[in-house]
Amino acid sequence: MLTAERPRPVAPSDLGRRPTASDRDPAIDAARAACLVVVFVLHAMMVGVSVGADGPVLENALEGWAGFAPATWVVQVMPLFFVIGGYAGWTQWRRERARGADAAAFARSRLLRLVRPAIALVAVITSVLLVLAAVGLPADMVATAGYRIGQPLWFLTVYLACSSLVPAMAWLHARHPWLTLGALSVAALSVDAARFASGVDAVGYVNLLVVWLLVQQLGFLLADGTVDRMSRPARLGTAAVALAVLAGMIAAGPHSVDLFANLNPPTICLAVLGVAQLAVFSLIRPALRRWAQRPRPQRIIARFGEWGMTLYLWHLPAFVLLAGVLLVLHHAAGLPLPAPLTAEWWWTRPVWLAAAALVTALVVRGAAHWERRPAAPRRMVAGDRAVRGFAVPVAVAVPAAIAGVGAVLVLGFGAWPGLLSLVLLAVALRGSSTRAGSLRLASAA
Structure with a gap:
C-alpha cells in the first residue's frame, strides 16, 4: 500500500556504512516503551481473580466484555512492535556490518540478549509451579497459571526467528523491496485461504513466520527512508486505505473483528494493520522525537530500553503472584x-x-540480577578464531532457542517440558558465544 513513490535502491555497500546519530532515534525508543505500557495494562486488565462456588477462579476477565473487540483496533500494538523491530534490526545490522561482523555474529548478539531472560523465566516458573502442585494447589489452577504465564513466550519465539533472519531479509530488501513485500503478502494470504478452506487452524501457524516477517519488512521501509520521502497527505491516505481494506476484509469474512483473535494464529489482517500503524507513526514521529529528547521522558524511556524484555517476560508471573496474594488475603x-x-x-x-x-517492578528487579551477570564474551567479528571448548554453530543455536521456548509454550511448564526447554536454551546460550559454524551471509550481501 505504500506505493506513492518507488524507494531509492539501497546499494549493497550502504548496508555496511558507519551509523550516524540518526540510527538511534528517540522516537523509536519511545514508541517501543509505549507499546510495552499498552501490553502491560491490557494483560493486567485481563487478569480475573475471584472465588466461585467450587473455589478460586483465575480467568481472562475481558473474555465476555462486549467492548473488547472494538478496543482491539486501538490496543493491538504487536504489528507496531514488529515494525519497530524491523527498524531496529536494519540499523543494528548496518552497525554490526560497519564493525566487521557477519550474519552469524549478528544472530549471536540477538541470542544472547533474548535467551538469558528466557532461561531464568523457565527455571523459576517450572520450579514454582511444581512446588505449588506438590503442596496441594488444585491441578486446574496450576495449569491455568502456567498457561497464562507462558502466553508471552510466543512473541519471544517469533522474535528470535525474525531477528535471526534480518541479514537475509535486508539483503532481499536492498535488491527487491516491493517484490519481497509482495511475495510475503501472497504467502500470508495463501496460508489464510488454506486455513479457512480446510477448517484446520493448525495450517495458520505457518503465518507465525510469514506474517511477522512481512511486518518486520515494513520496518525496513521506515529505516531506509522510503516512508519519510512520502508526503504527509500520501501517508494519511495510506493509513486510511489500510484501515478501509482491513474493515472490508473483516466484513467479507472469515476474519474476526477482534484483532486479538487474528493473533493466534496470525492472519494477513495484522500486516494490513501494520501498514496503517507504520503510516501513522511516521506522521507523529517528529513530535514524538522532540518530546522523547526532554530530560525526564528520556530517563523513563531509557529505563524501558534497559528492562524491556525482562518486563515483557515477567509481568504475567507478577500478576499471578499478586492474584495468589489476593486469594490468601x-x-x-x-x-x-x-x-x-x-x-x-x-x-x-x-x-x-x-x-x-508495584509487584511487577519488584519481580523485574529480582529477575534482572541473573540477566545482568557478566556472561557475554568479547564482540565477535569476522576473522575471530573459534573459542576453545564445546562449540555450538549458530545454525544449531537459533533453532535450539526457538525449540526451547516453544517446548514450554506448547507443552506447558511441567517437569519434563521445563527440563527439555532448559537443555535447549543452554545449547542456544552456548552458541551465542562461539564462532563455530558461522554463516557468512554477509559476504553475499
Whole structure:
C-alpha cells in the first residue's frame, strides 16, 4: 500500500556504512516503551481473580466484555512492535556490518540478549509451579497459571526467528523491496485461504513466520527512508486505505473483528494493520522525537530500553503472584474479590493496576540480577578464531532457542517440558558465544 513513490535502491555497500546519530532515534525508543505500557495494562486488565462456588477462579476477565473487540483496533500494538523491530534490526545490522561482523555474529548478539531472560523465566516458573502442585494447589489452577504465564513466550519465539533472519531479509530488501513485500503478502494470504478452506487452524501457524516477517519488512521501509520521502497527505491516505481494506476484509469474512483473535494464529489482517500503524507513526514521529529528547521522558524511556524484555517476560508471573496474594488475603482477612466485569470490579481496576505495577517492578528487579551477570564474551567479528571448548554453530543455536521456548509454550511448564526447554536454551546460550559454524551471509550481501 505504500506505493506513492518507488524507494531509492539501497546499494549493497550502504548496508555496511558507519551509523550516524540518526540510527538511534528517540522516537523509536519511545514508541517501543509505549507499546510495552499498552501490553502491560491490557494483560493486567485481563487478569480475573475471584472465588466461585467450587473455589478460586483465575480467568481472562475481558473474555465476555462486549467492548473488547472494538478496543482491539486501538490496543493491538504487536504489528507496531514488529515494525519497530524491523527498524531496529536494519540499523543494528548496518552497525554490526560497519564493525566487521557477519550474519552469524549478528544472530549471536540477538541470542544472547533474548535467551538469558528466557532461561531464568523457565527455571523459576517450572520450579514454582511444581512446588505449588506438590503442596496441594488444585491441578486446574496450576495449569491455568502456567498457561497464562507462558502466553508471552510466543512473541519471544517469533522474535528470535525474525531477528535471526534480518541479514537475509535486508539483503532481499536492498535488491527487491516491493517484490519481497509482495511475495510475503501472497504467502500470508495463501496460508489464510488454506486455513479457512480446510477448517484446520493448525495450517495458520505457518503465518507465525510469514506474517511477522512481512511486518518486520515494513520496518525496513521506515529505516531506509522510503516512508519519510512520502508526503504527509500520501501517508494519511495510506493509513486510511489500510484501515478501509482491513474493515472490508473483516466484513467479507472469515476474519474476526477482534484483532486479538487474528493473533493466534496470525492472519494477513495484522500486516494490513501494520501498514496503517507504520503510516501513522511516521506522521507523529517528529513530535514524538522532540518530546522523547526532554530530560525526564528520556530517563523513563531509557529505563524501558534497559528492562524491556525482562518486563515483557515477567509481568504475567507478577500478576499471578499478586492474584495468589489476593486469594490468601481473601481467606485470611475477608478481602473482597469482585467478579469480573461487575461495577465493583471496574471501580477497583485503578488500585489493581497500581498494585500490579508495584509487584511487577519488584519481580523485574529480582529477575534482572541473573540477566545482568557478566556472561557475554568479547564482540565477535569476522576473522575471530573459534573459542576453545564445546562449540555450538549458530545454525544449531537459533533453532535450539526457538525449540526451547516453544517446548514450554506448547507443552506447558511441567517437569519434563521445563527440563527439555532448559537443555535447549543452554545449547542456544552456548552458541551465542562461539564462532563455530558461522554463516557468512554477509559476504553475499
